Amino acid sequence: MSTNYRVIGTRPIRHDGADKVTGRALYGADINLAGMLHGYVLRSPHAHAIIKRIDTAKARALDGVKAVVTAADFPVTPDRIVDLGEGETPLSCIRGNVLASGKVLYRGHAVAAVAAINTHIAEEAVKLIEVEYEVLPAVLTAPEAMAEGASILHDTLKTKELGEQTGRVSNVAEHFRHTMGDVAKGFADATVIVERTFDTATVHQGYIEPHNATALWNNDGRVHVWCSTQGSFVVRDTIACVLDLPVSQVKVTPMEIGGGFGGKIPVYLEPVAALLSKMSGRPVKIVMSRKDVFEGSGPTPGSHTRVKMGVNAEGKITAAEATLAFEAGAYPGAMVGPAAMTVFAAYDVANVTIDGYDVVVNKPSTAAYRAPGAPNAAFATEQVVDEIAEKLGMDPIDLRLKNAAKEGTRRADGPKFRKIGCVEVLQAMKASEHYRSELGGPNRGRGVAVGFWFNVGLPSSVTISVNADGTVNLVEGSTDIGGTRTSIAMQAAEVLGITAEQVRPTVVDTDSVGFTGVTGGSRTTFATGMAAYEAAQDVVRQMKERAAKIWETTADAVALDAGVFSHEGKQFTFAELAEKLGSTGGPVVGRGAVNPRGAGGSFAGVVVDVEVDPETGKTTILRFTSVQDAGKAIHPSYVEGQMQGGSVQGIGWALNEEYYMNTEGTMTNSSLLDYRMPTALDLPMIETIIVEVPNPSHPFGVRGVGEANIVPPTPAIANALYRALGGGVRLTRLPMNPPAVMRAVWSKAN
Amino acid sequence: MKWFDYAAPASLAEALQLRAAHPQALLLAGGTDLLVQMKNGRRQPDVVIDIKKVPELNALSIDAAGALTLGAAVACHRVYQDAAVRKHWPALAETAEIIGGIQIQGRASIGGNLCNAAPSADSVPLLIAMGGTCRIAGPAGERPLAVEDFCIAPGRNALAAGEMLVSLHIPAPAAHSGVHYLRFIPRNEMDIAVVGVGAQVVLNNGNFQSARIALASVAPTPLFVRAAGDGLAGKPVNEESIQAAAEAAAAAATPITDMRGTAEYRRHLCGVLTLRALEAAIRQAKGSH
Structure with missing residues (x-):
């Protein structure tokens, strides 16, 4: 080569x-077809309720309304397992999320939709739909949903326990375990053991362009859909499944996309627009509002994680243990699988046990978000590793280098790494001008972390x-x-x-x-x-x-x-x-x-300097360096752009972003004003260092670069904050927003 | 959004007539609050009266006594680009510059910020600290009202049926005085005050002659903490007096916990920001003549 x-x-x-x-x-919202109608979706005001009755008569009678759709309008087919690129899912769950049937499982769950001659009439008509709900208690976090006597979302969901079907109905869809070596012996060999629990809030990908779909169900039975999607063929196949059509009857035109980050893989509006078009005989366009995007599309899971790691006097990690409980949202499929596969991926550890729990809660059905699951897991592991380094009096990069995964290192979930760049990324971090620079000034701290993503x-x-x-x-x-x-x-x-x-x-x-x-x-x-x-x-x-x-x-x-x-x-x-x-x-x-195998996994690292205002708890990111193994950077500007984008999303996740839910399960900050993603004014220039350890399975050595960069920012910032606050108190819950930092300051003072 | 009629009166008399004829009508200045509320269904007016064409509502002038008249529809960008405002009321210019982003500032008015009566309104604690008054016109004629009495509940103001805010009046700055508005937001721009503090001080030979302090986002309305300011009168300008005023301000606050901050945290911030706002106002007063 x-x-x-x-x-x-x-x-x-x-x-x-x-x-x-x-x-x-041209984006999806730019589509304007002759005779086109506008759709509006009725969404559940409750986080958990039985739908007793839906009466659409008054909506249908409103002048200008051309069609009304509910889940009753879906074709009736037996449930089956389908794989639409996001893993195996029961068709009933996909349909149920598109339009609720029998129950609503989260605030914002789509219940019905109207097509009318303009959006305003459609919106008014939606208000005329009468839905009788029997409100049920809502469960909003994984520990709550797993507790004895918790309100049950699905009476058909039976827990799979270590590969066996238990027949027991609960909110835990699955408990799995990866294990290798002898963990008890590993901890017995350790001289330093650190164990902590960590929580991360539900966060949204925050793509600027809302979901949209325009559908024309033509007179020849062919369905044409224009939409904003990360995968036109996934949309085609999902519509075909949901509406029971051959894939050849559906054509999907992907419009330009204003961001996705994983959140524009699932299908929400497309089958609804298609059904409304079938009923009305006219093309129908539906565009989500920002509130709809927050409440009705798929954020990334909140999580509750316990990590325990032991290290011997030489700084070799002897054992590692993790328990990860992830909130899937309304339907099973929290990204706890990849979280478990990445939680210790950066380290060569012989004795490992990892338990994962996929837990349904009354929040929107979660979707992928840039290295889905891995940032939640790294927030835990990378803080524990940092604490161990401090206890050993070792440089945190040296400790990581001493234990870094290499070609041939086996992960607890089975695979052995082929050629990877974990060591090279850590070496680049250590050699960086940033890491060698003086921090300068009081209330400042520097943190580092690494992260991994597989790529596909x-x-x-x-x-x-x-x-x-x-x-x-x-x-x-x-x-x-x-x-x-x-x-x-x-x-x-x-x-x-x-x-x-x-x-x-x-x-x-x-x-x-x-x-x-x-x-x-x-x-x-x-x-x-x-x-x-x-x-x-x-x-x-x-x-x-x-x-x-x-x-x-x-x-x-x-x-x-x-x-x-x-x-x-x-x-x-x-x-x-x-x-x-x-x-x-x-x-x-x-x-x-x-259909290539041999996607090259990518490691990424962060060096970050922060300054804290100890009177307000506000964190300023002073300097931020993202390091990533690109394999081979085809277009270095776009690689740097990915690294900067992932870093910025990680900074938002670390400092302010969260679904702020009230006790009834309503997100009270469902606007970009109060959701508080960082703006350009909140960020330094994100510095980048591209590492190139070629992927032998690609003709030019390419590894994917879109995701690993979002994994290390949250723990790196947590580690920096720990030092900025003078040590002694760790922030183990995301977001680490100003009130949380103040609580840490106060807890130190007491 | 529901259908509505739109009217754009060219005189104050015409605006008042429309207001009397349409009791459910809402007034539109910049629309940066109103349109959002109409889109999310919180307000559903049958008529929207656009007041931007009324001359009195577009006035930005200084009278012979050096007081500022600010028409209720004057957009923020006019406030902060006005040389006289920047010179004599720099805190007003600075505050107009942090409300929303540049597009918002092109439309949003200080008068609208007050009429919207949000507890978090950035300009209101400042207007109160500066001793601002409202000129209100209505069917029974005109009346003045102190800014601190204008907001009566979240989203509700003291305007009676048929009344409207015409302009705001800010007295000329006193000798050896300083004014500052400070807010805390988790981001650096484009955010709602978790706590805001407006402070004005007048100094006299190393002592406070008077002080006015007002808070945002810690009560159902922007909160004038008169006692905290009055307590400074006659006291020496030192850390102890300032700290006492900050504690008094924090004690007067009745914050809630919501997505923008906890009650405990907000009360703490009241003290920190009052102290910092007073210090900035004092610096300005010491530099002024």
């Missing part, structure tokens, strides 16, 4: 840049057509969230020996490209990039055949170097040969379709 790249590692201007900066890019493969398809002017059109199905049109085009350009600008990438609908998985799991530059690589190789193969035909030789005798085809002193540039395709056999179209 040559590393003397011409395109890879450069920073060309993104292909969608002009449309984005001029406001011409999944299918991707790409076609490349050669134009007569020597450019190519690249067709793909991956929603472009982080600049992937360009990072994919660059991989094709590298193979073809042309520039990134000479590749024109387009993201198309589900009828126009082969199956492509979600833009998620940091997979797009890796997997769709690999499909582009394959498609470009296919183009090269065909182009060589054309050159061979002209030069009357064989294709394997034709060389391609730096965009020039040659054979025995004769040569064509890529453009010269492209011009001759018509006369040598017709168009050249390359195809790449992959």
Whole structure:
């Protein structure tokens, strides 16, 4: 593998840049079709209630209303387990979350929807729908839901205990365990043991663009949906499942996306808009309000975690134990699985036990959020490791280096790491100018932490057509969230020996490209990039055949170097040969379709300096450095952008963000004013250090970079706060907002 | 949002006539509170009366005695871009500059901030500290009202049926006086005060001549803590007096726990911010002539 790249590692201007900066890019809310109706969703005012009766007659009678839908309008099919890219889920749960049936399980749960000639009439009509509820007690946290006598969400949910079905109805969907070695012996060998419990609040991904969907159920029975999604094929397949249609009857056009971070993988509005369109015979558009987004889409789980770690006098971790109870929200599927797989992933420990609990609570059904589960787990582990380093009097990076996972290290959940960059990330943190700089000033503290995310493969398809002017059109199905049109085009350009600008990438609908998985799991530059690589190789193969035909030789005798085809002193540039395709056999179209294994896991680290106002409890982030193993940074600017974005979301998660719930289960801060994501004024410039430990399973060495960067910020900030407060008191609950910091200050004073 | 009629009177008389004719009507200045409340259904007016075209509500002038008249619809950006306001009432300019973001400041008015009667309104503790008065016009003529008496409950003000706020009046700054507004927000901008404190001091030979302190977000209305300020009169300007005033302010607060902060934390902040606001006002007073 040559590393003397011409395109890879450069920073060309993104292909969608002009449309984005001029406001011409089309998002879902921009869709406006002839005769289009506007939908509005009725949402539950209760966190937990039985639906006794729904009467829509008055809403239907309102002038301007064209259709009203409830769960009773779904096709009746037997329940079954479906896998739509987010793991195995009962179809009844997916349908139940789209429109509540029998019970509402969280405040904001969709109950019914109206389509009318404008939004205002639809909104008024929704108020005319009469729903009779029998309100039940709500359970809002994992410990509450797990307690004896807790109010039960699903009377059909039976606990799976260590792989066995117990038949016992509870709010615990599953309890699983990973174990290896002898934990009791490991702790017996330890000279220092630290054990603490940690809690994290429910937080939202906070994408700026609300969910939206427009659907047209055409007269031929074909359904066309335009929406904001991370995965058009997932939307297609989900609609097909929910509405009991063959996938070929559904076409999904992914519009530009204003952020997703995992939260735009699930489907909420699309089947509702489709049913309303079927009933009214007209296209129907539904757009969520910000309040709907907070209350009715999927945040990331709140969690309750216990971590215990032991270390011997030499600083070798001898045992580690974790119990993770995660709030799935209304339906099973909290991201406790990946949390358990990442909780000790950065460390080589022989004796480990990890218990995970997937617990349903009366909050919105949770969705993925950037390395889902891993930040919750790291908030616990990385603080315990920090405390151990302090007790041993060791530098916290040295302690981590001494125990760092490497190629061959086995995780408690089974797999052995292949080539990874944990050590290299830690070394880069230690060598950074930031880590070696003076902190300066009172009430300041520095913290470090590391984190891991697996990344995934999944299918991707790409076609490349050669134009007569020597450019190519690249067709793909991956929603472009982080600049992937360009990072994919660059991989094709590298193979073809042309520039990134000479590749024109387009993201198309589900009828126009082969199956492509979600833009998620940091997979797009890796997997769709690999499909582009394959498609470009296919183009090269065909182009060589054309050159061979002209030069009357064989294709394997034709060389391609730096965009020039040659054979025995004769040569064509890529453009010269492209011009001759018509006369040598017709168009050249390359195809790449992959389902790669070998996604390279990524480690990330943070060095952060904070200053605390000990009178108000306000934390200022003075300096923040994000370090991440990218494998190979195809477009370094976009890698840095991912690192900065994940860091900022981590800072928000650490300091202020939370679903502030009242005792009835209503989120009282469901606006961007009170949800308090950080703004540019709350942040320093996020410094970045890209580490490159190539992934041997990708032609250019790519690892995904979208997620690992959000894992270490919360514990790094907690560790920095610990020192800024002069030691002695740890913040073990997120968010570490000013009142929480003040409580810590007061607890020290007492 | 429900249908509503819209009217844009060009004179105060016309505005008052419309107000009398439509008792359910609501007044629109910048609309930065009203439109949000209409969208979320909290307010459903049948008529919206846009008062931005009424000359008296757009006045920004200084009279012969050096007092400021601020029309009720004057947007924040006019306040903080006005050279005379920046010179004589710098705290007013600074406060107008922290209400919302720049787009909000292009529309939102100080008068609207007062009429909305939110306990957290940033400008209200400052107006109270500065000894501001309201000019109110109604069917029975005009009346003045001290700013501290204007807000009567969360979201409710002292305007009677048919009345409207025309303008605010701020006295000329006294010699050796200083004014400061300070709020605590978890973020650095675009946030609602967890606690806000407005403080005005007048100094005389190393002593306080007078002081006025008002608080935001710690009571059902912006809270004038008269006793905390009065207690400073005649006292020497030192840490002990300031600390006593801060404690008195904190003791007068009746905060609640909500998503913006706990009661305990807010009460604590009252003391911290009162102290800091007084110190800033004193610094300004010492620098003024």
